[in-house]
Amino acid sequence: MMAYELEKEALDQIRKEYESQEYEVFLEPYRYKFDTYIPDLIAKKGDEVIAVEVKTKRFPSVEKHLEELRRKLLDEKGWTLIVRYLDEMALPLGPRTQSNQEIDGAIQEVKKSCNLGNKRAAFLLSWAALEAAARRVPGNFFARPQSPGRIVTVLAEHGIVLPSEARELRGLIEKRNSLIHGDVSVEISKDDLQRMLKSIVRVQHYSSPPEAG
Numbered sequence: 001m002m003a004y005e006l007e008k009e010a011l012d013q014i015r016k017e018y019e020s021q022e023y024e025v026f027l028e029p030y031r032y033k034f035d036t037y038i039p040d041l042i043a044k045k046g047d048e049v050i051a052v053e054v055k056t057k058r059f060p061s062v063e064k065h066l067e068e069l070r071r072k073l074l075d076e077k078g079w080t081l082i083v084r085y086l087d088e089m090a091l092p093l094g095p096r097t098q099s100n101q102e103i104d105g106a107i108q109e110v111k112k113s114c115n116l117g118n119k120r121a122a123f124l125l126s127w128a129a130l131e132a133a134a135r136r137v138p139g140n141f142f143a144r145p146q147s148p149g150r151i152v153t154v155l156a157e158h159g160i161v162l163p164s165e166a167r168e169l170r171g172l173i174e175k176r177n178s179l180i181h182g183d184v185s186v187e188i189s190k191d192d193l194q195r196m197l198k199s200i201v202r203v204q205h206y207s208s209p210p211e212a213g
Contacts, residue, residue: 126196
């Protein structure tokens with residue numbers, strides 16, 4: 001995740017924590033501005049006001065400034081300043097892991113788009129579905145967003161896709177990159193999509209093998 005995405009995730013987590021304790025929570029609380037300082041979040045219950053500041057990590061210079069701000073807020077407004085650090089919070093490091101049902105839905109959408117003649121859109125969605133399926137593979141290889149090349153390499157190295165499938169996927173990466181970077185003239189065939197779908201299903205079965213019986 002990017003830094004701003006982590007901060008957003010952190011604020012949402014903090015909001016839920018305070019709301020579970022029956023605080024009224026304000027995100028981006030401009031009306032609670034103190035001089036030039038605006039907290040990232042305000043939690044209020046009765047006369048109690050908690051200003052929450054989210055920082056990436058602890059730095060001595062920042063800590064000194066925060067301590068001064070903490071004293072001013074307590075002395076002049078009666079607020080409590082709480083500082084939360086992203087590197088000390090249990091936050092997801094990458095996109096949410098998709099369920100098999102969600103991946104199946106993407107596969108059906110790829111097929112439907114292909115049948116309607118929207119092969120380029122189907123092709124890009126198929127790469128998203130492949131990464132989503134790869135993220136379910138045991139081993140946490142793909143917790144963070146990955147390049148298509150690394151996804152294919154890791155899947156091949158661990159025997160999750162066959163060598164022949166890895167070669168086919170590598171041959172499709174150039175088309176994917178050209179298309180996603182603005183070359184809308186790239187031609188996508190039904191065979192390209194069939195190769196993608198075959199690999200997605202193989203990765204799905206590796207991460208969640210069908211039950212015997």
